[in-house]
Amino acid sequence: xxxxxxxxxxxxxxxxxxxxxxxxxxxxxxxxxxxxxxxxxxxxxxxxxxxxxxxxxxxxxxxxxxxxxxxxxxxxxxxxxxxxxxxxxxxxxxxxxxxxxxxxxxxxxxxxxxxxxxxxxxxxxxxxxxxxxxxxxxxxxxxxxxxxxxxxxxxxxxxxxxxxxxxxxxxxxxxxxxxxxxxxxxxxxxxxxxxxxxxxxxxxxxxxxxxxxxxxxxxxxxxxxxxxxxxxxxxxxxxxxxxxxxxxxxxxxxxxxxxxxxxxxxxxxxxxxxxxxxxxxxxxxxxxxxxxxxxxxxxxxxxxxxxxxxxxxxxxxxxxxxxxxxxx
Amino acid sequence: xxxxxxxxxxxxxxxxxxxxxxxxxxxxxxxxxxxxxxxxxxxxxxxxxxxxxxxxxxxxxxxxxxxxxxxxxxxxxxxxxxxxxxxxxxxxxxxxxxxxxxxxxxxxxxxxxxxxxxxxxxxxxxxxxxxxxxxxxxxxxxxxxxxxxxxxxxxxxxxxxxxxxxxxxxxxxxxxxxxxxxxxxxxxxxxxxxxxxxxxxxxxxxxxxxxxxxxxxxxxxxxxxxxxxxxxxxxxxxxxxxxxxxxxxxxxxxxxxxxxxxxxxxxxxxxxxxxxxxxxxxxxxxxxxxxxxxxxxxxxxxxxxxxxxxxxxxxxxxxxxxxxxxxxxxxxxxxxxxxxxxxxxxxxxxxxxxxxxxxxxxxxxxxxxxxxxxxxxxxxxxxxxxxxxxxxxxxxxxxxxxxxxxxxxxxxxxxxxxxxxxxxxxxxxxxxxxxxxxxxxxxxxxxxxxxxxxxxxxxxxxxxxxxxxxxxxxxxxxxxxxxxxxxxxxxxxxxxxxxxxxxxxxxxxxxxxxxxxxxxxxxxxxxxxxxxxxxxxxxxxxxxxxxxxxxxxxx
Numbered sequence: 001x002x003x004x005x006x007x008x009x010x011x012x013x014x015x016x017x018x019x020x021x022x023x024x025x026x027x028x029x030x031x032x033x034x035x036x037x038x039x040x041x042x043x044x045x046x047x048x049x050x051x052x053x054x055x056x057x058x059x060x061x062x063x064x065x066x067x068x069x070x071x072x073x074x075x076x077x078x079x080x081x082x083x084x085x086x087x088x089x090x091x092x093x094x095x096x097x098x099x100x101x102x103x104x105x106x107x108x109x110x111x112x113x114x115x116x117x118x119x120x121x122x123x124x125x126x127x128x129x130x131x132x133x134x135x136x137x138x139x140x141x142x143x144x145x146x147x148x149x150x151x152x153x154x155x156x157x158x159x160x161x162x163x164x165x166x167x168x169x170x171x172x173x174x175x176x177x178x179x180x181x182x183x184x185x186x187x188x189x190x191x192x193x194x195x196x197x198x199x200x201x202x203x204x205x206x207x208x209x210x211x212x213x214x215x216x217x218x219x220x221x222x223x224x225x226x227x228x229x230x231x232x233x234x235x236x237x238x239x240x241x242x243x244x245x246x247x248x249x250x251x252x253x254x255x256x257x258x259x260x261x262x263x264x265x266x267x268x269x270x271x272x273x274x275x276x277x278x279x280x281x282x283x284x285x286x287x288x289x290x291x292x293x294x295x296x297x298x299x300x301x302x303x304x305x306x307x308x309x310x311x312x313x314x315x316x317x318x319x320x321x322x323x324x325x326x327x328x
Numbered sequence: 329x330x331x332x333x334x335x336x337x338x339x340x341x342x343x344x345x346x347x348x349x350x351x352x353x354x355x356x357x358x359x360x361x362x363x364x365x366x367x368x369x370x371x372x373x374x375x376x377x378x379x380x381x382x383x384x385x386x387x388x389x390x391x392x393x394x395x396x397x398x399x400x401x402x403x404x405x406x407x408x409x410x411x412x413x414x415x416x417x418x419x420x421x422x423x424x425x426x427x428x429x430x431x432x433x434x435x436x437x438x439x440x441x442x443x444x445x446x447x448x449x450x451x452x453x454x455x456x457x458x459x460x461x462x463x464x465x466x467x468x469x470x471x472x473x474x475x476x477x478x479x480x481x482x483x484x485x486x487x488x489x490x491x492x493x494x495x496x497x498x499x500x501x502x503x504x505x506x507x508x509x510x511x512x513x514x515x516x517x518x519x520x521x522x523x524x525x526x527x528x529x530x531x532x533x534x535x536x537x538x539x540x541x542x543x544x545x546x547x548x549x550x551x552x553x554x555x556x557x558x559x560x561x562x563x564x565x566x567x568x569x570x571x572x573x574x575x576x577x578x579x580x581x582x583x584x585x586x587x588x589x590x591x592x593x594x595x596x597x598x599x600x601x602x603x604x605x606x607x608x609x610x611x612x613x614x615x616x617x618x619x620x621x622x623x624x625x626x627x628x629x630x631x632x633x634x635x636x637x638x639x640x641x642x643x644x645x646x647x648x649x650x651x652x653x654x655x656x657x658x659x660x661x662x663x664x665x666x667x668x669x670x671x672x673x674x675x676x677x678x679x680x681x682x683x684x685x686x687x688x689x690x691x692x693x694x695x696x697x698x699x700x701x702x703x704x705x706x707x708x709x710x711x712x713x714x715x716x717x718x719x720x721x722x723x724x725x726x727x728x729x730x731x732x733x734x735x736x737x738x739x740x741x742x743x744x745x746x747x748x749x750x751x752x753x754x755x756x757x758x759x760x761x762x763x764x765x766x767x768x769x770x771x772x773x774x775x776x777x778x779x780x781x782x783x784x785x786x787x788x789x790x791x792x793x794x795x796x797x798x799x800x801x802x803x804x805x806x807x808x809x810x811x812x813x814x815x816x817x818x819x820x821x822x823x824x825x826x827x828x829x830x831x832x833x834x835x836x837x838x839x840x841x842x843x844x845x846x847x848x849x850x851x852x853x854x855x856x857x858x859x860x861x862x863x864x865x866x867x868x869x870x871x872x873x874x875x876x877x878x879x880x881x882x883x
Contacts, residue, residue: 014339052788054351054699057338070346076791083792089785093807102803103793143789150794 001186002026002049002154007058009044014056018044020210022058026203031180031187033201033218035194035233041210042190046156049188050083051076063153082147082185086159088139090131096142097127103150117145120179137168144176148183155180155187161196173200194233198222206230227326228259236262236304240323247295248273248317257326262304264322267314274317277301279310348700355697355797362691363710366765369724370716373585376727382577388567388584395562396584400591403485403549403563410489411545414638415496416538420526421635423504426620427628433635434501435874438494440642442869444826445491446554447846447862450855451646452478452487453558454653461649479559487555490642492545499541503534522621536603543599550592551717553829554847564588565829568719572833578723585720592715647866653859661860666845670864673825673841676756680763681771681820685813687764688771692779693805697797714769718762718830725762725834729753759834766830767823771816778812779805818872825865 002025009019019041026032036042047053049060051067051074060068062081067074091099100114107113118124121141131139140160147155160176161169177200180187191197197204198218205215206229214226225231228239238244240258245251250273252258277293280300288304293316295301303316337343364371421427422434440448455461456478466472478486511533515525553565564584571581623631688711695707713721729752740746752758782805790800828843835844842861849858 008338010339050788050792052791054347056347057343070343070350073350075796076788077794077796080794081792083789085785085789087783087785089783089789091786091790091804102790102795146789146793 001028001030001063002188003059003061004049005059005061007045007048007060008056009041009048009053010056017210019048019055022207022210022212024205024212024215026186026188028186029184030203031177031189031201032203032205033189033191033197034205034207035191035197036207037192039209040207042192042207043158044210045207046083046158046188046190049154050081050156051079080150080153082150082152082155084140084143084147084155084157084160086162088131088143088163090139090142090146092131094130095127096123096129096131096134099131099142100146100149103146107150113149117149120148120182121145122175136164137172140164140172141176144179148179148185152185155185157187157189159190159192161191161193169196198234206233225324225326228257231259231261231324231326237324238262238265238301238303243297243299244295244301247275247297247299249275250320250323252323253325255327259324259326260318260322261324264318265303265305266317267305267307267310269315269317271317271319273320274315277314277316279312279314282310351699353698355694356700356703359691359694359698359703359707362687362694363706366687366710366713366768368728369713369721369762369765370589371724372727373582373589373720373724376579376582377586379579379582381583382571382575382579384571384575384577385580385583388571388580392562392567396564396567399481399561400550400563402481403488403561404546406482406485407489407492407545407549408542410485411493411496411542412538414489414493415541416500416531416534418493418635418638419497419500419504420530421631423501424522424621425628425631426622427632427635429632430620433632433639436639436643437497437635438873439639439870440491441494442822442873443491443643443646443862443866444554444828444843445488445548445552446558446828446850447650447858447865448491448642448646449484449487449555449558450846450850450858450862451649452483454649454855455645461652481559481561484555484559484561487559488545488549488552490638492548493638493642495544495548496538496541499537500534503537504530539599539602543595546595547592547715547717550588551719551829553719553832554850558850564591565717565719568717568723569829569832572723578727581723582727585723588717588720592717596712596715647863650859650863650866653856654863657857658860661857666860669840669845669861670842672839673843674868676759676839676841677821677824679756680760680767680824681817683760684764684767684771684820685775685816688768688775688816689813691768692772692776693797693801711769711772713765714767716766718766718827719833721762721766722830722833725758725765726753729758729761754834755836756839759831759836759839762830762834763820763824763827766827767820770819770823774815774819775809775812778809782808818875822869822872825868 004025005023007019007022008017010017022041022045034042034045044053048055048068049062054073055068057070058068059066059070062079065074066072067079091102094102096118097114100118101110104110104113115124115127118127121144123138123141123145126134126138131142134142140163144157144160157176161173164172173196189197189201201218203215204218204221206213206221208229214221214230216224221230222234225234228237231237237259238261240248240250240252240260245258275296277295279291280294281292283290283292285304288306289308289310291303291305291310293301293303293314295316301316418433418437422430422437453460456476457463458475463475466474477483511529512525515529520528550564552563553569556563556566557569564587568581568584568588571577571584691707691710695704698704716724730750733750733753736751737748740748752761786808787800787805790804791797795803825841826843828847831841831844832847835841842865846858846861846865849855849861
């Protein structure tokens with residue numbers, strides 16, 4: 001459906017790359033999340049796919065057609081891609097219905113199609129309102145309806161929930177992806193929030209400083225991250241350096257990097273590798289308590305626990321099956 | 329996965345050229361065409377330089393050039409001092425202090441811009457002349473009239489300063505209103521007093537804005553013809569006129585023009601350089617209210633007088649003189665011919681404003697739709713016409729249009745046996761073209777600033793919905809930038825109405841404008857009669873000045 005090959009883009013003539021040598025495939029009907037910190041190049045990547053930026057190198061194929069290469073660039077208006085912008089970008093001088101009709105003006109059955117998508121996003125009866133009369137969540141859904149109306153081959157959502165508050169965000173996230181699943185459209189979803197990505201995407205692609213770090217199914221990514229960076233994106237991770245390895249007396253392969261998720265640590269229970277620790281400081285964080293520990297060999301370690309009754313001396317440990325191993 | 333190990337040569341010349349080929353579109357070419365069209369006058373002056381100077385050039389270099397340079401430099405320095413004094417002090421007072429009629433003063437201070445400086449010059453000549461208003465006033469009081477001779481270069485510097493200081497006032501006030509409030513509060517919290525805060529903090533910070541305003545003033549000073557000519561001061565502009573009309577030596581006029589262009593571009597480069605050196609990122613002000621200082625009665629009255637003074641000099645005094653003259657001469661001047669002339673003048677201004685707004689909009693959007701960075705930079709070169717004095721642009725337009733017309737006449741005669749007159753030269757087409765070159769920036773800036781307020785994701789999302797550039801512009805962007813287009817139209821309209829030197833050179837024989845009429849009266853020793861066309865220009869220009877300022881304050 002979407003094939004991207006060694007895509008590169010620099011905004012300063014090659015001194016630094018916003019995107020470097022990115023390649024991946026996307027199957028029809030897939031929902032793929034692109035995750036990365038701000039500045040990782042995720043917006044550049046979707047703008048290149050959409051045709052709003054021009055790549056310096058590499059190719060993009062969409063539905064079997066070459067849309068972007070060094071020889072040829074298909075204009076964004078001819079790519080049949082729906083894009084929902086971070087700031088929604090509704091046309092302020094047009095009503096809700098006019099906004100949705102905008103992309104399907106050549107369709108015979110346009111009025112019915114517009115009503116259909118508005119119904120889909122649950123905004124029936126608000127056709128004559130103007131964007132400024134809508135709430136943030138409603139604007140978001142209009143933007144989605146407008147992008148879906150022309151039946152795009154690919155739908156891109158760029159940070160769709162970043163302008164919404166936390167409560168609304170969860171609610172809308174589920175609604176939006178129910179709608180997307182219902183229409184069966186292939187979708188790319190850009191976010192910096194890994195929770196968003198894990199909850200809705202079939203596949204997740206991780207970008208770090210313009211490069212693809214890992215691309216896999218959501219569950220695999222969690223279980224088998226290929227780097228400390230990826231592991232740390234999906235929860236608190238503790239890197240097992242030499243000093244920690246000696247404290248826990250767990251000899252690990254010296255050629256690899258190792259880490260352990262915070263949640264795999266056990267307190268005061270039997271497991272393969274254990275050590276005694278002195279609690280230096282307890283910080284109450286609501287659902288968790290943060291402990292600053294001093295291990296037997298003097299090494300300091302900060303962990304989170306749900307355990308409420310923590311004494312000053314504890315035993316902390318983990319099992320070998322939970323150790324994450326990275327070759328790089 | 330194919331490994332692209334060739335990332336290192338992505339930016340080799342070969343790759344760059346291939347991308348250049350891919351990324352150049354019709355919009356790049358259209359942008360280039362418009363910029364060339366706008367740059368043609370300067371280019372033709374450059375080309376014409378190769379023909380060598382005229383016979384009198386060496387005479388001019390030996391005897392007059394020193395005078396031209398000396399006078400122009402004197403005007404530049406003297407006007408700088410005066411406009412900075414008037415402009416900065418009034419901007420500081422209205423944005424920092426509360427005093428009687430402050431709100432009215434804020435827009436009254438802009439009004440001097442409604443009067444072209446040559447008209448201010450006529451009015452002041454009348455005020456200080458023998459038997460003029462001052463003379464009458466002194467005699468009425470019973471005092472001896474001490475005559476001040478104003479018709480010299482110092483007088484000219486005074487005239488230009490009182491009519492042009494609002495450029496500095498506007499840019500300084502904008503800075504003080506938008507930026508000053510928070511910073512001043514911080515400065516006060518650190519225990520620094522008002523005066524010290526002003527000199528140590530605000531003035532250095534406002535410097536880039538103030539100098540930008542000052543450069544506009546200096547360009548107008550170098551552009552002036554009417555006032556310098558009336559006061560008998562030899563400047564570059566009057567020199568160009570003399571070379572063209574009296575000596576009938578286009579080559580000499582071209583050489584003087586080229587020199588003037590160099591001076592102007594030196595000013596622009598200086599402005600760019602001073603801004604680069606001190607690039608202060610503007611602070612986002614959360615606080616839109618400026619807390620003005622309340623002060624006791626005497627200083628308050630003092631500030632009121634200090635602010636009123638430049639308005640009196642730049643607007644009320646000259647306008648009163650003109651109204652008095654108009655009262656004396658209206659029966660003679662006001663006739664159907666004059667009405668026709670006014671309509672013609674307004675018609676030309678409306679036509680030019682429409683054409684200029686059109687080209688400015690094309691330039692902004694075509695360059696936006698071009699994907700090439702250097703094309704976008706080039707588009708900004710297209711607006712440099714505002715810096716080039718009107719007389720120079722007129723000469724630069726004459727050369728190619730004359731050549732083109734001669735070529736066309738020959739062609740028509742040769743191929744079709746048609747005898748034709750000049751088609752562009754000496755017609756309205758050449759005049760409107762020249763106005764467009766000179767005033768494109770006047771339209772460009774307001775349109776661009778409203779266009780920038782439209783978030784780029786709005787046209788982008790239109791494109792993602794399958795709508796191309798032109799239709800996106802018509803359906804989405806045009807409705808959203810209407811106010812920018814309107815203010816651009818009004819501003820160009822006013823500037824065309826006031827314009828003198830370029831109009832004098834390029835206007836068709838049978839066409840006249842209010843500005844030219846006023847100039848003709850004044851040159852024919854009928855300066856009193858010049859008051860009526862002058863007042864027409866002033867009142868037409870004053871209305872939008874007030875209107876635009878209201879818009880400015882609302883924002």
